Amino acid sequence: MTNPDPLLEMRNLAVTFPVDDGPDVRAVESVDLTLHEGEVHGLVGESGSGKSVTARAILQLLDDARVTASELTFESVNLLTQSEEEMRSVRGAEIGMIFQDSLSALNPVMTVGEQIAEVVRHHTNTGESTGTLSELRRKYVTGTDETSASWERSVELLDMVGIPDASTRANEYPHQLSGGQRQRVMIAQALAGDPSIIIADEPTTALDVTVEADILAELRDLCDDFDVSVLLITHDLGVVAETCDRVTVMYSGSVMEKGLTDSIFTHPSHPYTEGLLQSIPEYSLISNDSELQTTPGSAPDPRDRPNGCPFRDRCPIAFDACSEPLPTHSITDDHIIRCHDYARDRTEDVSSKYQETQEIEVSE
Ligand SMILES: Nc1ncnc2c1ncn2[C@@H]1O[C@H](COP(=O)(O)OP(=O)(O)OP(=O)(O)O)[C@@H](O)[C@H]1O
Numbered sequence: 001m002t003n004p005d006p007l008l009e010m011r012n013l014a015v016t017f018p019v020d021d022g023p024d025v026r027a028v029e030s031v032d033l034t035l036h037e038g039e040v041h042g043l044v045g046e047s048g049s050g051k052s053v054t055a056r057a058i059l060q061l062l063d064d065a066r067v068t069a070s071e072l073t074f075e076s077v078n079l080l081t082q083s084e085e086e087m088r089s090v091r092g093a094e095i096g097m098i099f100q101d102s103l104s105a106l107n108p109v110m111t112v113g114e115q116i117a118e119v120v121r122h123h124t125n126t127g128e129s130t131g132t133l134s135e136l137r138r139k140y141v142t143g144t145d146e147t148s149a150s151w152e153r154s155v156e157l158l159d160m161v162g163i164p165d166a167s168t169r170a171n172e173y174p175h176q177l178s179g180g181q182r183q184r185v186m187i188a189q190a191l192a193g194d195p196s197i198i199i200a201d202e203p204t205t206a207l208d209v210t211v212e213a214d215i216l217a218e219l220r221d222l223c224d225d226f227d228v229s230v231l232l233i234t235h236d237l238g239v240v241a242e243t244c245d246r247v248t249v250m251y252s253g254s255v256m257e258k259g260l261t262d263s264i265f266t267h268p269s270h271p272y273t274e275g276l277l278q279s280i281p282e283y284s285l286i287s288n289d290s291e292l293q294t295t296p297g298s299a300p301d302p303r304d305r306p307n308g309c310p311f312r313d314r315c316p317i318a319f320d321a322c323s324e325p326l327p328t329h330s331i332t333d334d335h336i337i338r339c340h341d342y343a344r345d346r347t348e349d350v351s352s353k354y355q356e357t358q359e360i361e362v363s364e
Helices: 051-058 084-090 112-123 133-142 149-160 179-192 209-226 237-243 261-266 271-278 340-344 346-357
Strands: 006-017 025-036 040-044 066-068 071-074 095-098 197-201 229-234 246-251 254-260 329-332 335-337
Touching: 006 051, 006 229, 025 040, 025 051, 025 229, 025 246, 025 254, 040 051, 040 209, 040 237, 051 071, 051 197, 051 229, 095 179, 112 149, 112 179, 149 179, 179 197, 179 209, 209 229, 209 237, 229 237, 237 261, 246 261, 246 271, 254 261, 254 271, 329 340
Parallel strands: 040 229, 040 246, 095 197, 197 229
Antiparallel strands: 006 025, 006 066, 006 071, 246 254, 254 335, 329 335
């Protein structure tokens, strides 16, 4: 199977936050990631692993950090050399963003319909003003022009993301909607710029599981309908299993394993990925009557990370070579692992893992 064309290419991304009176925070070290056309790509890892920093580096939203990469391109354009003005036209129109906390991301004093209409006006040529002072005053004093093309598009988008009675709800303010509805508004707002990519940073973490499942299914369908690729940031491998075509597993600023979701779930090869899988009931490699396992310990401080594999102090199979720089091994063309153990005894370890996991089903 050939992969669709890459939209976003990242090679050797490193992000460091300088600190005046102490060691720098090495938030991200050497991350490679490719987002292909039409795919939903999960970026997964525990808190502090560098997922959000990676996402913000793509959009050049890290004023206080040093960002380097041997490649960071969107549709072959080098994002690292874009001016702030050029990046402003990339954000929203080319790469949209959905944040976890919709209450702080949305404007509390503007109706949700107007917030989406504003994005439509900003990114598409509706012939309407994008907001002079008098325009803004008119909007707040006299209300929104409900006959405008941007308002109509806003209502249409709200309807598409599953807000019932969208033409009425469009006139409501964020606090009048439930958490799930606000996340749907954020999805509509991201789609309003007609982007090629949406970066969704923990978009359903604050929601209960049934609402989460509905919204993720909706996001997946909308991406197919709108032909948008998604980088979905989550700490939850269950979400990845339900939603993503491909997954990159991060730990303490580095990629540990990545590949097609089916491959990662049926043949997890990095001890960290195995630990993540064992901590969720549906995919645990251990029998149902045993206790679910979590990997003991915590991630190293990014100001004082040991050399070599950052997982080695928690890893059940660590050995001397793990203090050397992380290697990269291809298990297949679509499955990569960064682990010294893979080279140590590949035949025995991997083939036995394949036998253990072959009965596990992965949800479509
Ligand atoms: N502005 C900043 N200044 C200094 N350190 C930062 C800054 N922003 C993030 N970091 C550090 O960078 C590391 C990675 O943070 P990041 O937010 O990317 O993690 P994450 O994987 O997204 O975690 P979470 O799931 O909790 O959001 C963390 O150690 C964090 O404390």
